[in-house]
Amino acid sequence: MSTFIVGLTGGIGSGKTTVSDFFAELNIDIIDADIAARIVVEPGSKALVAIKAHFGADFIDHNGQLNRAKLRSRIFSEPEDKAWLNSLLHPLIRQEILAQIAQANSSYCLLVAPLLLENNLHKLVNRVLVVNVDEANQIARTAARDPSSVAEIKRIIASQMPSEQRLSFADDVINNQDTSLEDIRQQVIDLDKKYQFLALTPL
Structure with missing residues (x-):
């Protein structure tokens, strides 16, 4: 069902x-899209590698994590970058959400x-x-x-x-x-x- x-x-x-x-x-059971969005850009993920290649190494902090504040500021001022990021992340976030929904009890x-x-x-x-x-x-x-x-x-x-x-x-x-x-x-x-x-x- x-x-x-x-x-x-x-x-x-x-x-x-x-x-x-x-x-x-x-x-x-709560499925949080913001948490799903964090999961898909965890260190070592393909998405984070792509973000680093597109935006530059300074968008990754010293712990290997995405610098969210810097990225947020960038995409608010650059619509093309926002569109690129959305096309990368939205399918991955949707996939993660569906996987979590499938595990709901x-x-x-x-x-x-x-x-x-x-x-x-x-x-x-x-x-x-x-x-x-x-x-x-x-x-x-x-x-x-x-x-x-x-x-x-x-x-x-x-x-x-x-x-x-x-x-x-x-x-x-x-x-x-x-x-x-x-x-x-x-x-x-x-x-x-x-x-x-x-x-x-x-x-």
Whole structure:
């Protein structure tokens, strides 16, 4: 029987990690696209070798790891480099995600991907769950947790799908606007009941 997959997405600073952590507390397997993206560029990987050849040795740190901050800065300013990187990594990340989904043991699994819709990963899932919050909260929350400047955070938000467009893809929405952690937890519990039922229903 194929695995029932819920795709979790939302803009930067929306609270995706908080939501996925609550699902994990309910023993739901979490597949994180960001972790998959790190796996495919581990030291010694073909992808990292290709990145070094394309961008130069200074994009690899002294531990042999990808210098993510430097690469992020480069691809934000160079669209052609971003397109090259995406064509290299997206198929590999998709392959890694599918391998992890195949190993999932819970009644359904959660695919967490900030760019679920932008990268067409929503085509892998049965339902799309969007964590929604306004831009002011996105900026405040991201600035509180990351060393990024407000200007950089705004550039990241601008590079992501607009909130209204993202919501148009949503089957379910978690409201994280001025919401307590307990409210978020209750929304997750309610959705878990729905997904448990849907996972048992023939597709």
